[in-house]
Amino acid sequence: MSAFGVWTTVHGLPAFSYTMDQERDPRAEWDPVLDPPTRRHVVHLGNRRITLVADNQGLSDLFDEHTGLLWLTRGAGVTRVDGLATDVSTSERTFGPTFAVVRVAGERVELERTVLCPEGEAPWVLVRLRVRNLLGEPVRLTLTEEWAARPARIALISGAEPAEDPGLELELLTGGEDGPRRTASGRLAVPLDLEAGGERLVEFRYGLLSSDAEAGAPSFEESLAALRDRLPRASAPQAPEAEREIPWHAALLTGGACADGVLGGHTLDQGSCYSFRHGFNGAARDPLQHALPLVHIEPDLALSVLRNTCAWGGPDGDLPYALGPDKRPWTDLFRPSDQNLWALWLAAEHLSATGDAAAFGEPVPYHPVHGAEPVPLGEHLRRQFRFFADVVGRGEHGHVRMLNADWNDLAISESGVERELMIERGESVLNSAMAAWVLPRYAVLAERLGDHATGAEARKVGEELRRLVAGEWNGQWFRRAYGPGAVVGDSDLWLEVQPWAILCGAAPPDRAEELLRRIEATAAADSPLGARLRWPVRDRYGPGGTGTIWYAINMTLVWAAARHVPELGWRWWRRMTLAAHTAAYPDVWEGTLSGPDAYLAPETDRPGRTWDLADVGVAMQAYPVANLHSHSQPLLAYLRLLGVEPFRPVPPGDGAAFASRVLTVGA
Numbered sequence: 001m002s003a004f005g006v007w008t009t010v011h012g013l014p015a016f017s018y019t020m021d022q023e024r025d026p027r028a029e030w031d032p033v034l035d036p037p038t039r040r041h042v043v044h045l046g047n048r049r050i051t052l053v054a055d056n057q058g059l060s061d062l063f064d065e066h067t068g069l070l071w072l073t074r075g076a077g078v079t080r081v082d083g084l085a086t087d088v089s090t091s092e093r094t095f096g097p098t099f100a101v102v103r104v105a106g107e108r109v110e111l112e113r114t115v116l117c118p119e120g121e122a123p124w125v126l127v128r129l130r131v132r133n134l135l136g137e138p139v140r141l142t143l144t145e146e147w148a149a150r151p152a153r154i155a156l157i158s159g160a161e162p163a164e165d166p167g168l169e170l171e172l173l174t175g176g177e178d179g180p181r182r183t184a185s186g187r188l189a190v191p192l193d194l195e196a197g198g199e200r201l202v203e204f205r206y207g208l209l210s211s212d213a214e215a216g217a218p219s220f221e222e223s224l225a226a227l228r229d230r231l232p233r234a235s236a237p238q239a240p241e242a243e244r245e246i247p248w249h250a251a252l253l254t255g256g257a258c259a260d261g262v263l264g265g266h267t268l269d270q271g272s273c274y275s276f277r278h279g280f281n282g283a284a285r286d287p288l289q290h291a292l293p294l295v296h297i298e299p300d301l302a303l304s305v306l307r308n309t310c311a312w313g314g315p316d317g318d319l320p321y322a323l324g325p326d327k328r329p330w331t332d333l334f335r336p337s338d339q340n341l342w343a344l345w346l347a348a349e350h351l352s353a354t355g356d357a358a359a360f361g362e363p364v365p366y367h368p369v370h371g372a373e374p375v376p377l378g379e380h381l382r383r384q385f386r387f388f389a390d391v392v393g394r395g396e397h398g399h400v401r402m403l404n405a406d407w408n409d410l411a412i413s414e415s416g417v418e419r420e421l422m423i424e425r426g427e428s429v430l431n432s433a434m435a436a437w438v439l440p441r442y443a444v445l446a447e448r449l450g451d452h453a454t455g456a457e458a459r460k461v462g463e464e465l466r467r468l469v470a471g472e473w474n475g476q477w478f479r480r481a482y483g484p485g486a487v488v489g490d491s492d493l494w495l496e497v498q499p500w501a502i503l504c505g506a507a508p509p510d511r512a513e514e515l516l517r518r519i520e521a522t523a524a525a526d527s528p529l530g531a532r533l534r535w536p537v538r539d540r541y542g543p544g545g546t547g548t549i550w551y552a553i554n555m556t557l558v559w560a561a562a563r564h565v566p567e568l569g570w571r572w573w574r575r576m577t578l579a580a581h582t583a584a585y586p587d588v589w590e591g592t593l594s595g596p597d598a599y600l601a602p603e604t605d606r607p608g609r610t611w612d613l614a615d616v617g618v619a620m621q622a623y624p625v626a627n628l629h630s631h632s633q634p635l636l637a638y639l640r641l642l643g644v645e646p647f648r649p650v651p652p653g654d655g656a657a658f659a660s661r662v663l664t665v666g667a
Helices: 221-228 241-255 272-278 285-291 301-311 339-354 359-360 377-392 411-415 419-425 429-448 452-470 497-503 507-521 551-564 566-575 578-584 627-639
Strands: 005-010 013-018 042-046 048-057 058-065 072-075 078-081 091-094 098-105 110-116 125-135 139-146 150-157 160-161 169-174 181-183 187-194 199-207 232-234 480-482 486-487 546-550 597-598 655-657
Touching: 013 221, 013 241, 042 098, 042 241, 042 551, 048 072, 048 125, 110 221, 125 139, 125 187, 139 199, 139 285, 150 272, 169 187, 181 187, 181 221, 181 359, 187 199, 221 429, 241 301, 241 578, 241 627, 285 301, 285 339, 285 627, 301 339, 339 359, 339 377, 339 429, 359 377, 377 452, 411 419, 411 480, 419 480, 429 452, 429 480, 429 497, 452 497, 497 507, 497 551, 507 551, 507 566, 546 551, 551 566, 551 627, 566 578, 566 627
Parallel strands: none
Antiparallel strands: 005 013, 013 091, 042 048, 048 058, 058 072, 072 150, 078 139, 091 098, 098 110, 110 125, 125 199, 139 187, 150 160, 169 181, 169 199, 232 655, 480 486, 546 597
16 A cells, blocks of 8 residues: 555546655655655646646646747645645645645635646646635635745756746636636735535636637536547456546646647657756657557547658658757767657558558648758658668678667767767677568558659568568577677676567567566566666666666566467566555655656665666666656557567457557456
């Protein structure tokens, strides 16, 4: 059982009742590494425009990524009535999928405050107050709603810096005796006359109110009804947690989206320390993989994310590693060799699920820094394939070149090969294996768009890479990379390449099963949250170290097991759940409702928490929640367990089920 509270149901939706008194309970304090210890615990909720960061003090942060990484306010939002206030640790606090509730009561009055992100793209939150008279006689009260504009733009790496007020306003919508009122002061008072035992509903909204998104915004009840309708449902006798966690993950994943006012489409970046603490949206692969499960839940949003991420790039087909806080390309740090593959994969997944070939004929811009004309989405993808084939290219062993990183940003520093030599001549077996799976799927898309030459080339390259990966079996596992005069991953198991080698067909079924069972006995052994990135384990536990457990890699591992050893796949999926983290580490907040991109293994000095590179001023532990991998990867892994894959028929079910507005699988 979690030290912080219990799961419940509110408005017919999964929710978490936070019961800890963080001021008195010593378990509440945690160390962000880069900042002083704190007792603040947060969860990120949202719609397709604004992010609500609700905390255990009953306060809110609001974040908007429309034109850059901007905190609208931090630690704000309080209601006061009859000596009661909603910012106390003894209040009753509940976190829902797009809302947060606080309840306080005194001798005369009970107050319930709900802050909701309305469905759609409204850049404001709706505040509903329910005030009830507990007495047997009438009372006259004054209710005040108070917000403070504390805008701050996030600077690259160094953190938030004060910014100008972008026009935040507070508006009384209903429940006041003198009608609607709006103010930029952030404070409104409402007189209330309550009959004996009577109650009143009062509604406000706060945020960027002077916006076209105001028109047609749904009401409180309409938003909750729409939310219940759009969230997927799941059930699995092999994993009872799915019933609660699948809709929860879908809500928090879609709540991380934001309509992009610069590039078009929607962002869906990693969040966590990357956006909220260090100020960048990266890597480009991340929004693409976050959108993959949305193809089967909210395909319009998945397509919007694909269009947005393609717009990061230039007409040569290159995608920058990241966007800075001003949405300009950031290429100073990493130049990975895998990013185009994720765009090709998401595009193929979308076509397979929707059949919408027309979407690839619609124009998509390039980043404004290039001064290039928009081209159809399909042409973006063709140029990205050309960049991957011609510029990234292949090395002397025939494998995909690594450049200065592949999926693993620290693969070169962990390889043991001299850095410049590895950048110049290093090869990634991981990217070869991934490409061997992706390129045949992209070939289907190219051919359906009438580009048979590109389709044929993609199939040919994919098959060549599959055969090369098959040759990397060393009798125990697949090798990881090559450098000048060096083989990486011959004496130790690098997890990230293994599932891709299985998925691309480089391992025949008996070898695939042998490898999966070896992983269970080694990298996954005695680890409640999943398989470690490397085995044998050493003392390193930074982002590229051996004692880290990554959602993105465990997702592919579950997927590979689903084909060959399904019982292992379900076992590993359950280790990805919030329930598994709570059972293993009940006193750790991260992992209770949301999490980082990776956890530290049991043998590290902070098991169940996450990595840091404090010596260079970067740490996931500085903001260890709201990383969208912690929501997207369990969703995608669950779909793969049910057999949902691009251009493959879904096999008969084994009792597990999934239902969204666009896909129904199983019972």
